[in-house]
Amino acid sequence: MLIKVLVVGRLKDRAIQARCDEFAKWLGPYAKLEVQELPDSNVAKEGQAILKALERDRGAALVALSEEGKEFTSVKFAEVLGKFDRKVVFVIGGPYGLAPEIRAKADLLWSLSRLTFTHELARLLLFEQLFRAVNILHGGSYHNP
Template identity: 80%
Template structure:
């Protein structure tokens, strides 16, 4: 499984970065992970940078995290991830949201929750859910149904 994360901004909290790194390490037996961090800027400039990064991924499935997206249980997300037969690119925008063009480029808009999270916390949740989903798909014991 090939997974690319396109993320706006850097994590400033070292503990949160360490936790993301830990989930990435746990994910490595299940998937090849590529992480691209783009600099914070205006929503328009971030949108252009995201679209440029996505332009290199013509055949990939693009999943954009957005509050108006579809919600999944962890098992449903695992099934969705497992049914994808191509590279998957996940996008998290910056603190002020995403340019409409980025949302339009998505194959799927995904909402982590009806709650609003900081983009840093959304990043940690994405790493955790990616590990959880791949662990579910491989019959691991991390997820307790």
């Protein structure tokens, strides 16, 4: 499985970076993970930067993290992830959200929660859920139903 995380903003918190690195390492046996950080700006400029970055991933499934998106249990998210038969790109926007053209282009709008998180916490939650999902798909013991 090929997974790319395209995120606006850099991780500044070392503890969050360490946990993301740990989940990325754990993902290794299940998926190839690529992370691309884009500079934060305003929604319009971030949208253009995201579209430009997506040009490299033509044909990939696009999952945009958005408060307007669908919410899933971890098991249901694993099922959804497991149905993708091509590279999957997850996009996390900046502090002001995603440009409308990114939401419109997405194959799936996904909400991690009804709560709003910083992009740093959203990235950590995404990495944890990605690991949990692939672990579920491979019959691992990380997830306790």
